[in-house]
Structure formats: C-alpha cells, structure tokens
Amino acid sequence: MSGSPAAGFALLPSRAREDERASPTALRRQGGAESMSRLVWRRFRRHRLALAGMAILLALSLFAFAVPLFVAEDAANRLVVTEILRPPSVAHPFGTDDVGRDIFLRSVFGGQVSLRIGFLAALLSVTIGIAVGAVAGYNLGWIDNTLMRFTDSLLSIPTLFILIVLTQVIGQSIAVITVVIGILSWMGVSRLVRANVLSLAQQDFVLAARAIGVGPGAILVRHILPNTLAPVVVAATLGVGQAIILEASLSFLGLGVQPPTATWGNMLYRAQSFLVTAPWIAFFPGMLILITVLCVNFVGDGLRDAFDPRAIR
Amino acid sequence: MTAYLVRRLIQAVPLLLIISFIAFAIVQATGDPLAAYTVDASLTSDDIARLRERYGLDRPMPLQYLAWLGNMLSGDWGVSYYTRENVVDMVLDRLPNTLLLVGIAYTVILVAAAALGILSAVRQYSWLDHLITGTSFVGIAIPSFWLGLMLIVVFSVQFKAAGLPYFPVGGMYDQRVGETLPQVLWHAVLPATTLAVVITARYVRYIRSAILEQIAVDYVRTARAKGLPERTVMLRHIFKNALLPLITLVALDVPSLLSGAIVIESIFAWPGMGRLFWSAAERTDIPVLMATMLLVAVLTVIANLVADALYAVADPRIRYQ
Numbered sequence: 001m002s003g004s005p006a007a008g009f010a011l012l013p014s015r016a017r018e019d020e021r022a023s024p025t026a027l028r029r030q031g032g033a034e035s036m037s038r039l040v041w042r043r044f045r046r047h048r049l050a051l052a053g054m055a056i057l058l059a060l061s062l063f064a065f066a067v068p069l070f071v072a073e074d075a076a077n078r079l080v081v082t083e084i085l086r087p088p089s090v091a092h093p094f095g096t097d098d099v100g101r102d103i104f105l106r107s108v109f110g111g112q113v114s115l116r117i118g119f120l121a122a123l124l125s126v127t128i129g130i131a132v133g134a135v136a137g138y139n140l141g142w143i144d145n146t147l148m149r150f151t152d153s154l155l156s157i158p159t160l161f162i163l164i165v166l167t168q169v170i171g172q173s174i175a176v177i178t179v180v181i182g183i184l185s186w187m188g189v190s191r192l193v194r195a196n197v198l199s200l201a202q203q204d205f206v207l208a209a210r211a212i213g214v215g216p217g218a219i220l221v222r223h224i225l226p227n228t229l230a231p232v233v234v235a236a237t238l239g240v241g242q243a244i245i246l247e248a249s250l251s252f253l254g255l256g257v258q259p260p261t262a263t264w265g266n267m268l269y270r271a272q273s274f275l276v277t278a279p280w281i282a283f284f285p286g287m288l289i290l291i292t293v294l295c296v297n298f299v300g301d302g303l304r305d306a307f308d309p310r311a312i313r
Numbered sequence: 314m315t316a317y318l319v320r321r322l323i324q325a326v327p328l329l330l331i332i333s334f335i336a337f338a339i340v341q342a343t344g345d346p347l348a349a350y351t352v353d354a355s356l357t358s359d360d361i362a363r364l365r366e367r368y369g370l371d372r373p374m375p376l377q378y379l380a381w382l383g384n385m386l387s388g389d390w391g392v393s394y395y396t397r398e399n400v401v402d403m404v405l406d407r408l409p410n411t412l413l414l415v416g417i418a419y420t421v422i423l424v425a426a427a428a429l430g431i432l433s434a435v436r437q438y439s440w441l442d443h444l445i446t447g448t449s450f451v452g453i454a455i456p457s458f459w460l461g462l463m464l465i466v467v468f469s470v471q472f473k474a475a476g477l478p479y480f481p482v483g484g485m486y487d488q489r490v491g492e493t494l495p496q497v498l499w500h501a502v503l504p505a506t507t508l509a510v511v512i513t514a515r516y517v518r519y520i521r522s523a524i525l526e527q528i529a530v531d532y533v534r535t536a537r538a539k540g541l542p543e544r545t546v547m548l549r550h551i552f553k554n555a556l557l558p559l560i561t562l563v564a565l566d567v568p569s570l571l572s573g574a575i576v577i578e579s580i581f582a583w584p585g586m587g588r589l590f591w592s593a594a595e596r597t598d599i600p601v602l603m604a605t606m607l608l609v610a611v612l613t614v615i616a617n618l619v620a621d622a623l624y625a626v627a628d629p630r631i632r633y634q
C-alpha cells in the first residue's frame with residue numbers, strides 16, 4: 001500500500017473508495033464505538049489476574065476514600081504517649097509507631113494521598129506526553145528536533161535527581177509533588193505517541209481525510225490521535241504505579257510530603273531506626289505500596305492484551 | 314565504525330550542554346546562596362553586595378551559566394558551601410564507590426536474569442515457569458527502599474538473633490578490619506541485591522518472551538531441520554538473537570539504577586554519589602548538587618554510546634556509515 005503521499009498519488013483512481021472508508025474512527029462513530037470498547041472489555045475479563053487486580057485496587061481506593069468520611073484525620077495524627085511501639089493487635093491492627101500513632105489509620109489516610117498522587121501524576125504525564133509527541137510527530141523539522149533533543153536531555157538525568165532538586169525549589173506540598181512527578185515522567189509517552197503519529201500520518205485514511213480538505217489540526221485530533229489511544233492507555237496505567245513508587249521514594253528520603261500528613265512513603269521515613277524493635281512500622285506501608293503497584297501492573301497487562309490487535313480471541 | 318563513534322561523541326556534546334543548562338537553571342532556583350549571610354548582623358548590605366559581585370551572582374543567569382561552564386571545563390568545580398571541601402575531590406572520592414555498587418548490581422542482574430529467563434522459557438508453563446514469572450511480577454512492583462529494609466530485618470536482624478552468620482546493615486567495611494576486598498564485597502551483598510531486584514525482574518520477563526518469540530521463527534526451524542541438536546539450536550541460534558536487545562536495555566536503565574543508588578546508598582550508608590547528592594539536596598549545597606547531577610548525566614550519555622558501539626560489534630547486520 002502507499003507508504004508515502006507520492007505513492008498515494010499513484011493510486012488516484014481508488015480515491016473514491018478510500019473516501020468511503022475514510023478513517024476507522026469515523027466508522028466507529030457511526031455506531032461501531034460500543035462494539036470496540038465491548039470487545040476490549042470482553043478480552044480484559046478473560047485476564048483473571050487483571051480482573052483481580054482491578055477488584056483489589058477498587059477495594060483499596062474505597063477504603064482510602066471512604067474511611068476518612070467517618071474518621072477525622074486528627075485520629076491518624078494523634079500522638080498517644082502510652083501506646084508507643086505497640087505490635088499489631090485488635091485495637092491497632094497494624095500496630096503503633098514510635099510516637100504512638102495508629103499505623104492502620106495512617107495507612108488509610110496515607111493511602112489516599114499516595115493513590116491521588118499516583119493517578120493525577122500519571123494523568124498529567126500522559127497529557128503532556130500526548131501533546132509533545134503529537135506536536136513533534138506532526139511538525140517534522142526544527143520543532144520536532146528541538147522537542148526530541150529536549151526529551152533526550154530529560155531522559156539523561158535520572159528522574160529522582162531532578163525530582164529532589166525541583167521539590168526543594170518549589171515546595172513539598174502534595175500538589176507540587178504531583179505536578180512535578182507528572183512533569184518528569186511524560187518522556188516515554190511522548191516518544192510512543194510521536195512514533196505512532198509518524199507512521200499513522202502516512203496511512204491512506206489520513207491521506208483521504210487530507211484530500212477531502214480536513215485541516216491538519218482536525219486530522220491530528222480526530223483521525224490520528226484516537227488510533228494511538230491503546231498503547232497510551234496501557235502506558236498511563238503503568239505510569240500510575242511508577243508515580244506511586246517515585247513519591248514513596250522521595251518521601252522515604254524525607255524530601256517529599258512532610259509530616260504530620262501521612263503517605264505510604266513518609267511513614268517509612270523513620271522506620272529504619274526501629275527495624276530491630278518494631279519491624280511492623282516498616283512492614284505495612286511498604287506492603288500496601290507493593291500490592292497497589294502489583295495490581296496496577298496486572299491491570300496494565302490485561303489492557304495491553306485486550307487492546308492487542310494481533311490477539312485472535 | 315570509528316567515524317561513527319566519533320560522530321556520536323560529537324553529537325553528545327550539545328546534549329550535555331542542554332542537560333547542564335537545564336540542571337543549572339533548576340539548581341540556581343533552589344535559593345540564594347548568600348541567604349545565610351543576610352541574617353548575619355555583622356555584615357552590612359554593602360558587604361553582601363560586594364560578595365554578590367565577587368561571586369558573579371549579580372550577573373544575569375545565562376552569563377553565570379557561561380562562567381560556571383568555563384570553570385567546570387577548566388577543572389574548577391567550586392567548593393562545598395558546607396564542608397569547604399573541593400568539590401572535585403568530594404566527587405572523585407565517592408564516584409568509584411557508586412560505580413562499584415552499580416557494577417556489582419549489573420553483574421547480579423545479567424547473570425540472574427539470563428539464568429531465570431532462559432529457564433522459564435525453556436520450561437514454559439511448568440511449575441518452575443509459573444514460580445519465576447510470578448516472582449518477577451512481584452519483583453517489578455516492589456519499592457526498592459522497602460525491599461532494602463525488609464532484607465535488613467531478615468538477613469541482619471533476624472539472622473543475628475537466630476545466631477546465624479548475618480549481613481552488616483551499613484557502611485563499606487568493618488572499621489576494625491579495614492577496607493579489604495572481601496570486606497567490601499560482603500558489605501555490598503545486601504545493597505547490590507536490593508538495587509538489582511527490580512531490574513532483574515523486568516529482564517526475566519523480557520528474556521522469557523524474547524526467547525519464546527524466537528522459537529517460532531524460520532531460521533530456528535531451519536536449524537532444527539538440518540538436524541542440529543536442541544542444545545545447539547538454543548545456545549547458538551536462539552539465545553544470540555534473543556539476548557541482543559539486552560545491550561540497549563542495559564544502557565537505558567543506567568539512569569534508573571543511579572536514581573536507585575540515591576535511595577539504596579542512604580539506607581545502607583554506602584559512601585557514594587547518591588548519598589552525597591542526598592545530603593547536598595538537604596542542605597542546598599549548590600556546587601555539590603551541580604557536580605553530582607552533571608556526572609550522573611555524563612555517565613548516562615557514555616553508557617548510551619557504549620551500548621551503540623557494543624550493539625554494532627554484536628550484531629553484524631548493523632553497519633554504521
């Protein structure tokens with residue numbers, strides 16, 4: 001088939017036919033949209049680990065967002081001098097920390113912060129990634145060159161290094177950390193989108209759209225980007241897990257979200273001093289991070305298989 | 314080949330310039346280096362203005378950058394704001410320790426990932442495959458700092474309590490024994506393992522699927538058809554092709570290993586670049602921050618260059634003009 005506009009030109013007689021099939025997305029809008037998402041959902045359901053992962057994630061989020069409706073955050077931050085370093089028990093399912101705070105309650109409130117940072121940062125990074133990738137892939141030449149060199153440069157400085165310096169500069173509030181993590185993790189998505197845009201821009205349906213006079217902006221937004229959605233959704237899902245771990249690493253070093261606000265990362269900040277006397281302080285928050293990221297990755301894998309056009313199912 | 318490498322080296326220069334400019338701009342924003350002096354009552358505002366002029370802090374940022382770049386290239390990396398030590402000495406002191414840790418971690422990663430990945434592909438769908446695949450899923454999701462803490466709980470705290478030989482919780486060597494090779498290696502076991510686990514887990518999955526993809530390919534059928542023993546098909550044909558892209562993966566993971574080093578070195582009190590950077594970040598020690606960030610970027614760029622060169626050597630299909 002046509003690999004370039006020139007080759008498409010040679011296929012002039014078939015133009016009418018190409019017009020008819022226009023773009024796959026146009027077809028989908030005419031009533032095929034539901035069947036696509038239903039197809040993906042049907043394949044996703046077969047992935048048992050992904051389903052289980054999604055269920056656990058929902059349960060964890062429900063806990064993290066519902067419990068705070070009934071319990072004030074003060075309860076998680078209250079220091080109880082008589083209840084210092086208590087091992088897990090009925091009264092304190094996860095035990096208490098070195099200043100007598102209940103680790104279970106802190107895990108709930110911290111979970112809310114960690115999950116929120118994870119999801120919002122991933123959303124932001126995907127938005128930036130799509131924008132940069134689309135602009136670069138659709139404006140070859142100096143714009144593409146500049147954007148890609150910038151992307152390469154950012155990829156050459158290890159993320160945690162810039163993250164630490166940037167949060168020192170701008171501040172260590174939850175909002176700032178979310179935005180900074182988002183700003184530092186879009187490079188993978190933008191490369192992905194750029195490569196997809198490059199190859200899709202050469203396809204017949206794009207040529208056809210251009211032939212009937214659709215403007216470049218509309219072609220990009222309505223014809224090209226919807227076709228690159230699948231890998232982006234997968235990357236976004238996996239990005240949630242990476243963002244959660246990144247925030248946790250930062251807060252673990254004491255350079256992230258500051259106490260008394262709990263996050264799964266900063267709950268581990270002082271845990272190292274109590275590994276001998278009270279290992280449970282370190283155990284539970286870390287276990288929750290592990291479970292969350294594991295589930296997020298399962299969901300991402302399930303989505304990848306469900307979107308895979310090569311799958312016969 | 315040589316021409317290609319030279320060209321790549323030249324291309325790396327603007328990349329490093331952009332990186333250094335980004336780093337400089339961000340680090341400059343961390344705060345006024347003279348902030349500590351403004352509260353000192355014995356200094357008048359004239360004194361501070363003079364200091365500002367003397368260190369060139371009154372000039373616009375791009376000019377400051379150029380001045381800094383010139384100093385950097387001539388080997389003058391400044392003095393730490395806090396310890397008054399020469400930054401070149403500080404960094405050169407720590408760099409080998411980080412390289413040693415990362416080097417050990419990479420050795421662990423490659424050996425373990427190749428062994429486990431091959432094993433799990435060859436015995437596809439066996440209980441061993443399920444075990445390896447399951448474990449690597451967990452390994453990918455585990456936060457490395459937490460893994461470090463848990464390894465300390467088990468192999469240092471519990472082992473010691475149980476009277477078993479236990480691993481040290483921090484440092485590079487026992488002060489009483491001195492910095493000998495067995496000591497350093499013994500102290501590196503836990504931090505290097507912690508650093509290696511996440512990437513090993515990812516590579517295991519990669520190697521497994523790469524091998525399984527190769528098994529159905531034509532040249533493998535040809536090799537079998539001409540009667541080669543299964544062992545030769547695996548070792549000489551499949552592995553070679555499946556493991557080739559690992560070279561690029563290894564280079565791409567250098568930044569994430571160095572990021573990991575910040576966390577791991579701070580847990581295990583390993584005197585490397587990551588720990589130096591962490592303490593410099595806590596104190597906004599700008600010369601040290603800049604030096605560590607740049608060195609880390611240079612290491613990343615070099616790793617990419619080496620990977621490209623190795624790839625060309627390993628894969629005869631690639632010819633660079």
